[in-house]
Amino acid sequence: MSRVRQVAGGGRAVEVEPERLQGFLERFGTRHQGVTESVLGPDQAVFTAADGARAELTIPFGGLPGDPITSPGLHLDPLLPHLLLPRRIALILVRLGGHSLGIAEGGKVLLSTTDRRQVHGRNKAGGWSQQRFARRREGQARVALQAAADDVFRVLVPQLSTVAAVMLGGDRAALAELRTDRRIAELMNRAEDRILDVPEPRRTILDDAAERARTVEVVVTEP
Secondary structure (H helix, E strand, C coil): CCCEEECCCCCEEEEECHHHHHHHHHHHHHHCCCEEEEEECCCEEEEEECCCCEEEEECCCCCCCCCCEEEECCCCCCHHHHHHCCCEEEEEEEECCEEEEEEEECCEEEEEEEEECCCCCCCCCCHHHHHHHHHHHHHHHHHHHHHHHHHHHHHHHHHHHHCCEEEEEECHHHHHHHCCCHHHHHHHCCEEEEEECCCCCCHHHHHHHHHHCCCEEEEEECC
16 A cells, blocks of 8 residues: 655655556546656656646656656656666664664565664653753663664675665654764765655564665645
8 A cells, every 4th residue: 555645835745666656647647637748857757747737756766867858748768667677775764762774675675683772751850850861861862873873884884885775764863863973974875865754663664664665755736
């Protein structure tokens, strides 16, 4: 079942597998009197329908080479071959309560590691007790993020030369903190702009992320 979320400014974003993209856009055209124009690359693909509806997506994995290609009707070449190309993808899912990371190919996890660390929630009490609790929580968060960085360095950095892309997921603040670790900077700098929205990282969540990493988010806006 496709994941759908509402986007700021109107419209909805739908995660679509490469194998289903053509059918998805054909159905989009059917609902909106036909696709009249396709603009592909290098970083964006935009499909405009006769009634003014638009389907847009950011082209992942380095985008398409050359200048944008504008074609009448629904045109998916060279976008679709680019999306269907098999790739090894490094996955890094991090929240303050833990992390799960690994290498995936074809939507399947090939190697992985997952760890959970205790990080207490916020304390609503005031005064000295609250300050002490906050320091304790900050310490726990620091330990959890250090463990995540250690595992990324141990498991993923040796695989860097074998992967075609890096996909992140989880809490943006935690991921931003992870980027400050110089040992894993080269890997983190290769990450896709898209960040997967995931719950507390577990091994089953990593399996789901491996499948989602292959998808594109198509943003559909109605006239």
